[in-house]
Amino acid sequence: MSCIFCQIATGKIDSxxxxxxxxxxxxxxxxxxxxxxxxxxxxEHITNLDGASAANAALxxxxxxxxxxxxxxxxFAEGGYRLVTNVGPDGGQSVDHLHFHLLAGRRMHWPPx
Numbered sequence: 001m002s003c004i005f006c007q008i009a010t011g012k013i014d015s016x017x018x019x020x021x022x023x024x025x026x027x028x029x030x031x032x033x034x035x036x037x038x039x040x041x042x043x044e045h046i047t048n049l050d051g052a053s054a055a056n057a058a059l060x061x062x063x064x065x066x067x068x069x070x071x072x073x074x075x076f077a078e079g080g081y082r083l084v085t086n087v088g089p090d091g092g093q094s095v096d097h098l099h100f101h102l103l104a105g106r107r108m109h110w111p112p113x
Contacts, residue, residue: 005097009043019070023062026070026102035105036076040067046098048087067102076104084112 071077081104
């Protein structure tokens with residue numbers, strides 16, 4: 001298992017976990033791009049959103065609901081936040097395991113990049 005996110009999900013690599021259940025793990029990004037930067041990953045290895053299927057619909061929805069739950073628990077839901085996933089090299093994906101970036105703590109700009 002060479003996927004770093006799979007290793008985090010199984011506890012083989014330590015991380016600052018903020019949430020976990022049987023389907024997902026959420027942890028603080030080591031290279032934050034905002035004052036709050038949390039990654040939400042499914043425990044199941046899915047390369048990216050393009051690699052997901054209809055069978056993953058409930059899991060994808062669960063990831064989004066977990067993001068909202070974390071935002072409320074961490075106290076930044078009211079001020080707002082951004083939830084984004086990158087797909088492939090041109091989309092900025094650097095780890096080939098589906099993950100969602102939960103960003104908060106500052107005003108986000110549009111367009112993002």
